Structure formats: structure tokens, C-alpha cells
Amino acid sequence: MTTFLSGIQSSGRQHLGNYFGAIKQHIDGTATPGDHFYFIADYHALTTSRDPEELRGLVQETAITYLALGLDPEKCSLFRQTDVPEVHEIAWLLSCVTGMGLLERAHSYKDKVGNGIKPNVGLFTYPVLMAADILAYDSDVVPVGKDQIQHVEMTQDMAGYFNNTYGKHTPDGYAFVRPEYRMAASELFQKVPGVDGQKMSKSYGNSIWIFESGKKLKKAIGRVPTDSREPSEPKNPDELVLFDFLALFLEAKELEDWKERVRKGGPDAPGYGHLKMRVVEAMEEYFAPARKRREELIANPAEVEAALQRGAATARARAQMVRDRAMRACGLK
Numbered sequence: 001m002t003t004f005l006s007g008i009q010s011s012g013r014q015h016l017g018n019y020f021g022a023i024k025q026h027i028d029g030t031a032t033p034g035d036h037f038y039f040i041a042d043y044h045a046l047t048t049s050r051d052p053e054e055l056r057g058l059v060q061e062t063a064i065t066y067l068a069l070g071l072d073p074e075k076c077s078l079f080r081q082t083d084v085p086e087v088h089e090i091a092w093l094l095s096c097v098t099g100m101g102l103l104e105r106a107h108s109y110k111d112k113v114g115n116g117i118k119p120n121v122g123l124f125t126y127p128v129l130m131a132a133d134i135l136a137y138d139s140d141v142v143p144v145g146k147d148q149i150q151h152v153e154m155t156q157d158m159a160g161y162f163n164n165t166y167g168k169h170t171p172d173g174y175a176f177v178r179p180e181y182r183m184a185a186s187e188l189f190q191k192v193p194g195v196d197g198q199k200m201s202k203s204y205g206n207s208i209w210i211f212e213s214g215k216k217l218k219k220a221i222g223r224v225p226t227d228s229r230e231p232s233e234p235k236n237p238d239e240l241v242l243f244d245f246l247a248l249f250l251e252a253k254e255l256e257d258w259k260e261r262v263r264k265g266g267p268d269a270p271g272y273g274h275l276k277m278r279v280v281e282a283m284e285e286y287f288a289p290a291r292k293r294r295e296e297l298i299a300n301p302a303e304v305e306a307a308l309q310r311g312a313a314t315a316r317a318r319a320q321m322v323r324d325r326a327m328r329a330c331g332l333k
Helices: 016-029 052-068 086-095 100-104 107-114 126-135 146-169 214-222 241-249 252-264 272-298 301-329
Strands: 003-009 035-041 077-080 141-143 180-182
Touching: 003 016, 003 126, 016 035, 016 052, 016 141, 035 052, 035 301, 052 077, 052 272, 052 301, 077 301, 086 126, 086 146, 086 301, 100 126, 100 146, 107 126, 107 146, 126 146, 146 180, 146 301, 214 272, 241 252, 241 272, 252 272, 272 301
Parallel strands: 003 035, 003 141, 035 077, 141 180
Antiparallel strands: none
């Protein structure tokens, strides 16, 4: 049976990029037969988080977000990374066969340093722990966004290093299963824009919270860049960031109608204000059921904790099996 694995950081409230690039894939993916493991990466969050109370709250918020958006804990294992300590033992085994050069090429490290984030050892070795997260459950498929492909490829490399070194000491000739990544079905969701037109990211301060609503949502969408052209002037909708947002929420027929009116221009063409208002309305409508469910879960934290504990029990049993297999292979058991 195929095993699917992915995770999401709890370093901040989840934004539209997180939803369309990862969370939606995770939720939709549970309809596919197999074992599904989805973890909240609270250890990874420590590379940037320095506020304990804030981190605890964000871990809870991340769990609530998944459940509110429709993840069914009966169809998958949702758990905190910290509830499966075996991943750190596996990470150490991997670090002992992984070269420095591989880690130095990590895009996530170079991008964060390039954007002024002070580096630490945790940030540098981030890919090793991520590899352990993936390999700990004998994962076959890892659903990812485009920017996470390299991490899966690095995981493949690390599994290969370990298997080449110690695989001959295992009955099956390997200690770790080689995972494969799976991209989102549509290129539409591979780069969700931020309010500045660049890729949406918490690190860049340009994100929109999934459950944002009312005046705050209007203010956020109001920041999306436009130009000074009049509504009547014909424009190419593919060059307007606002249409990247509309494409996330509108049905194809309505989206094409907006595009055609912008292309033609003239007295009936919508202005940027009209487009921004439609983005706000569409987002409010899209997430309305999830916002209601979120409030119910906030009022019942025991339901959230029970789901996390069930998921952790299943995940840890699998991780212990994989850890023991790897330790025997390299002579530690």
C-alpha cells in the first residue's frame, strides 16, 4: 500500500500560499487509497521562532486550520513532529553519511540568508531533519509545491547514501525507502502571489491569512499593486496580479468573462477597484464554511488534541519500526 507524507511549518498563521500549495493537496489526497501522514513541523519552526507561548499557539492554530479546512483525522494521521522523537535519531544517522556540499546547495538556506535572516546551525541542517521526517514512515509519495522539490531530491540522495553504505546488512538490501515527489495537479497553485506581486511568504511579509475577513481582508487586497491606467484602456489580464488572485477562487466561465471585459476596455470595463472587490467577495465566500468550523474547534480544544494524539500513536509505531531497521543496519542494535 502506498504511503503519503507531508508536513507544514507552524512558524506563523497559514496563508493562501500554504493552502493552495500544500494544505489543499493534503486534504484532497486523502481520497486516494493508502496511508496518509501529515505532520505539524514544530521542531523546524525553532529555526526562526523565539517566543515559546507564540509557538505553542501557532502549533494549535495549524492543527485547527487543517481540521477546519476539511482534513478528516479518520482518513489520515495528523500529528505534531515533536510527538515522534524517533525522527531525531534517524536524522543523526543520516547526518553521518551526508556531505556538507549537499546542504550548502539548499535553496531554502540560501534564500533565507539572502533575505537577511541570520543563519544558525538548525537552518543549515534543516534538510537533514526534513529527510528524516520523510523517511521515518517509509513514505512513497511526498506531495509538494515547486519550491519543495529540492528537499525531496535531497532526501533521495541521503537515503541513497545510507543504503549504499549499510544496505548490504539488511534482508531487503535497503534501510530507507526512496520517496518520490508529487506536484500539484495544476500550475495555477505553484506560485500564489503575495500582496506585493511576488511569491507569497510569511518571511517576506506579503501574505494573506486564510481566514482573513472584513476590513482587514479589504485592506490586504487593497495593497495588491496596480498601475495608473484608466478602466476603459484595454489591458492584458495575464499581466495583472489581481487576476492571479481571481484565478484561485472563480469558476472558469466567470474568470474568462472578467478577462474579456478587461481585454476589450471601453465604458463597461471594470476598474482595479472592481477587481479587488471581487477578490474580497470570492475569498469570503470560499472560506466561509471553514471559518465557521474553525470557531467550533477553538471552543473545543479537546477534540483537536484527541485527533493529534491518535495520529501520533500511528505515526510513532511506524517510525520506531523504521528507526530500528536503520540502527540494525549500521550496527547500533
